[in-house]
Amino acid sequence: METTSSSPIKPRRKDKDEDGCTEEDNSKDQGGEPQRKILRLADAPEAKEVFLNETYQQPEVTQWLQKTWTAGKTQEIKEEHTGAQVFADPFQICLLPGMLKQGQSQALVAEIIQKVQWSRKQMDLYEFYQSTDLSNMPTCRLLTNFLQVLRKQVRPWLEKVTNLKLDYVSASCSMYTCGDYLLVHDDLLKDRQVAFIYYLSPWEGAEEWTEAQGGCLEIFGSDDQCFPQFPVQRKIAPKDNQFAFFKVGSRSFHQVGEVTTFDYPRLTINGWFHGETNEAFVADSLRAFPRLNYLQPDSLNKPPLGLFLNNVYLKSATRRSIQKRIEENSEICLYEFFKREKFELARSQLLADSDTLKWWRQGPANAHNYEVLDLTTARGTILELIQLFRSHAMFDLLRDFTDLDLAGAEAERPTCSVELQRWSHGNYTVLGDGLAGEENTLDLVYYLNAAEGAAVITYLSPDAEMPAGKTPMDGRQSDYEGEEEDDSVLLTITPVDNALNIVYRCEGTTKFTKYVSRNTPLEKGPVFVISCSYKE
Incomplete structure (x- = not known):
């Protein structure tokens, strides 16, 4: 798949700020x-x-x-x-x-x-x-x-x-x-x-x-x-x-x-x-944040994709259409990705299983604050989905979707990182948390029990710089307030149930997951995210 390092993801211009106000509204707001x-x-x-x-x-x-x-x-x-x-x-x-x-x-x-x-x-x-x-x-x-x-x-x-x-x-x-x-x-x-x-x-x-x-x-x-x-x-x-x-x-x-x-x-x-x-x-x-742990595809598990995926995503014509879209925009959202019954089973288990599933808080506090599932405690449909994302079958599918060298005889050493995250009020990740792309990666983000405003992910351009005189109070040279910084926001992923977001992230592209305010309604419980990254 071809893409340029200067534009790793097709920008989506932000017409409004995070409060839903236009720039004209903000000028009045002063x-x-x-x-x-x-x-x-x-x-x-x-x-x-x-x-x-x-x-x-x-x-x-x-x-x-x-x-x-x-x-x-x-x-x-x-x-x-x-x-x-x-x-x-x-x-x-x-x-x-x-x-x-x-x-x-x-x-x-x-x-x-x-x-x-x-x-x-x-x-x-x-x-x-x-x-x-x-x-x-x-x-x-x-x-x-x-x-x-x-x-x-x-x-x-x-x-x-x-x-x-x-x-x-x-x-x-x-x-x-x-x-x-x-x-x-x-x-x-x-x-x-x-x-x-x-x-x-x-x-x-x-x-x-x-x-x-x-x-x-x-x-x-x-x-x-x-x-x-x-x-x-x-x-x-x-x-x-x-x-x-x-x-x-x-x-x-x-x-x-x-x-x-x-x-x-x-x-x-x-x-x-x-x-x-x-x-x-x-x-x-000199302080460095911990890094993600990448593993090779799991050769022991061979789940049949037809048991899990929406049949439309198994068709050759659909795969060609997805590959074309990703080549053009470096991202796509695949709605109703898994069969509905598999999605419902996984969501129900995550919400109901408070005894078997074990969670630990992802830190340090100046980088992350969310919970991660201990994958050794996964059972049932949850375990099946985790195994699916690590399987050779998924590497094959992603190769068809993206044309990345993730599977086959010529693939050198493809690897992936898989996390199942739990997001509630007060959770976040920040820029500079060690997750900036030091090399090209393919990100997958899949939501269960989605809620508006919780686990929203923002991707920023590798070339994003803060204009002169805009240094924030913590001293870092990055911000995206107003028209001048707007181009630095490449993509915002909002939570949608049973939707798989695929993002090709070039070297140097940064991302963060927005703080979940206590004003965010979570009546249905926490939001769960299967977050994966794949490398050729």
């Missing part, structure tokens, strides 16, 4: 919808400047924090006078309640409502609203003043507490509405030294959130290879006028849990204190 989400605020006091709480400027408090921070003890320590807390496990975090003088968070939020212009950020790793850097907001007097407080007062104070040399500050506003999130990452870039979050939640009755409202800063422990591990080790709920900071390092893994309340947005001012090259950066850049 000063419209985000503002409407945060108008639930009592009259805010007028202010021309913001001021630090004088308590944190007292020498004895600074000395206590410096001593506690540098000691690096594993227990939680709290300063009785200010309520400041330092956690050393799994990495150092400091919480400073009441950072600004009373009432000033209300004034900041009032200015944010009136003047901040928001951009919608959507990618594999996150979905939320973000402002430009505070240094680019000349009309926002209080936010500009807050940035000056960070530069002139907080930065030298943090240098004393952390014993780090800090050169400058970058900061922006973030807003998470219901369904928004930021997945696991470590913030590690070359010159980032200290990350910070200042929480703004001055609404009566919602000054401190509960875990049920979501939006927590969720902290992960890590293993010996510096991979973050499930489950979440610590949760810090949004609290008005609280300042949190932590040292950025190879183990500073955290995420913003999905906001689940419709009542209030999660508003923060957040960013980094920068300095010389972070000593953890070089070592972290």
